[in-house]
Amino acid sequence: MPIDEHLARTKRRDAALNSERLMQAAREVFARQGLSATLEDIAQHAGVGVGTVYRNFASKREIIETLYDAALDSVLADVQTALEIQDPWVAIVTFFEVTASNQAQDRGLCETFLGHDGFGPDERIAEELVAVVSPLFDRASEAGVLREGVTVTDIGPIFAMLDGVYRMSDARPDLWRRYLALILDGLRAGDRPALPVPALDVAAFKTALTAAD
Amino acid sequence: MPIDEHLARTKRRDAALNSERLMQAAREVFARQGLSATLEDIAQHAGVGVGTVYRNFASKREIIETLYDAALDSVLADVQTALEIQDPWVAIVTFFEVTASNQAQDRGLCETFLGHDGFGPDERIAEELVAVVSPLFDRASEAGVLREGVTVTDIGPIFAMLDGVYRMSDARPDLWRRYLALILDGLRAGDRPALPVPALDVAAFKTALTAAD
DNA sequence: CCTAAATGGAATGAGGCATTCCGCTTAGTG
DNA sequence: CACTAAGCGGAATGCCTCATTCCATTTAGG
Incomplete structure (x- = not known):
């Protein structure tokens, strides 16, 4: 039929x-x-x-969902790609650079990720993100290339920070690279003081990424 | 009379x-x-x-101006206080911590500083900020405690980044300290690669801080 | 007590935006 | 070529959110 x-x-x-x-x-x-x-x-x-x-x-919402469900998948794929890189530190760097680059070029994508869309909480994003990115961080941790105390959940605030930079400079679309470099230097293992306050735990991470605005 | x-x-x-x-x-x-x-x-x-x-x-705008003209002055005063600290690096750290702490507790203040208020560009803020903070950075630069290539105008993106963190965690009002620490580690002189792209120049800094949203 | 100052909060008006409606256009068919 | 229903444009509708205004009522202070 x-x-x-x-x-x-x-x-x-x-x-x-x-x-x-x-x-x-x-x-x-x-x-x-x-x-x-x-x-x-x-x-x-x-x-x-x-x-x-x-x-x-049917509605504006439907457009957005159609568009960014696909986008989300593509980001998850980027993570998988980074995981295939041998050097654990280079993998981390690559992950951040690829993802940040995508977000720098797509303000809607940023809003979706940071929960600044006008819709309710979408736990799915936070959930999948942690699940998929964790191995990347675990591997780097075990290899000893990550600073003491750095965890997966640090990616939330880090992307929130980069978002602030994107929005600040239409005239300098690559300015974020400067500050991502700064942050990555801070994430790397080395002779440094401990970070003053702990990272978010996974529950708080989800809340933080889905808090409405 | x-x-x-x-x-x-x-x-x-x-x-x-x-x-x-x-x-x-x-x-x-x-x-x-x-x-x-x-x-x-x-x-x-x-x-x-x-x-x-x-x-x-007379209007909402008048309230905001009354409130934050005073606030702006107080921040400028904080800078002066930092300048009185002997150690150039500690002065920088103190400046960021005091200012970030104020902004973390006052979302309106952040919006004023980052030009996210609904009003037109206010060049005054950017102008005074550069003027007042410059000596702090110059001194640190001369003392060799600042990473190569770091300039005053980096404060714009840095505060924009911290703003992203504030908004992410009502539940953890001090989370910003973690990421400020990360950033400060990155700003400090040391054996590091050069930063990939240059900072904003002063003109671009003004534009960036006054760009409407 | 009296009266001008002060007040609360309903009413007004402007603006923005998703969504709906309907008379007109046009692709595709026989 | 003519016909017809699928498609179309965009004006109209309805809903909100807010700053700002207005005025009948209350009250401080002489």
Whole structure:
């Protein structure tokens, strides 16, 4: 009973094109302006009217979820890539650089990760993030290349810090590299004093990443 | 012709009290909720009606300016205090700790400093900040305790980064100390690679601090 | 007690934005 | 080519959130 297939097959070609354009426009507009961009902005960027947006998506929220579910997966994949790097320290550095680079180019992605989207808590992100990144940190810890007391949950505040830098300098899109370098130097094992207060525990990490704004 | 004095003298005692309460309420509410707190919030916190707010201030903007002009001066004073510390490195550390501590307790203050208030650019802040903090950095530089390439303008991104941490953890009001320590370790002279990209120049620093959101 | 000062909080008005509606356009078919 | 339903644009709607204004009522202080 290929009813759906039949309907899909008869979708007009121009409609399909607009659908593509809209996805792309949403990606670009949310990346540049963040999730508070209006559907009007997106429609205009795609060269269509708002009505057309609603022919393709049920709501703004649906657009965002469609867009950033995929994005989340891609970040998780980046972590896997970093894990394949032999040197545990280089793997850590690579993980931060790749992820930060993605986020620097996509304000909507940042908001999704830091829970600054207008939606309720999404524990899934925090949960998966810890699960996937942990091995990276564990390995570095065991190899003795991580500073005493540094843990996975430090990635939350670190990405929050980098977010502050992205937003500060449209004119210098790579400024974050300077401060990430600073932070990474601080994370590396060496002859240093202990850090003054402990990192978040995993429960607090989840809360912190899902606290509404 | 003490006309004003006469009027002042005849101000009702309850009115004067409300005036005090309002100032205090505004301080507390803006500190906790940021500058987007409503006048309704403030009035309620002070135990008065909104009408009374307008008897004491012409507009929301006036309240904010009154409140944070004073706050700005006090920060500039903190810098002067740090300058009196003999050890150039300890002075730097103290400056960051005192200033960060103030900002951690006052979200409105952060927004003012980072230009996230809803008002136009206020170059004055950036200008004075550079002027006053420069000697602190110059002295540390000359003493050789600062990492190669670190400049005054690094304070902008650094405070932006710390802001990200404050907002992440209501439950851990001192978490910022951990990450400030990390950053300070990175700022200190030592056997390290050069930082990958240069700091903002002073012009870019002003732009960055006054860019609207 | 009297009265001008002060007050509370409902009402106003502006602005922003997601979502809906509907008359017009046009792709695709026979 | 003509026809028709899928698609479309974008004006209209409805909902919010807030700063600011207004005025009937209360109250300090002489």
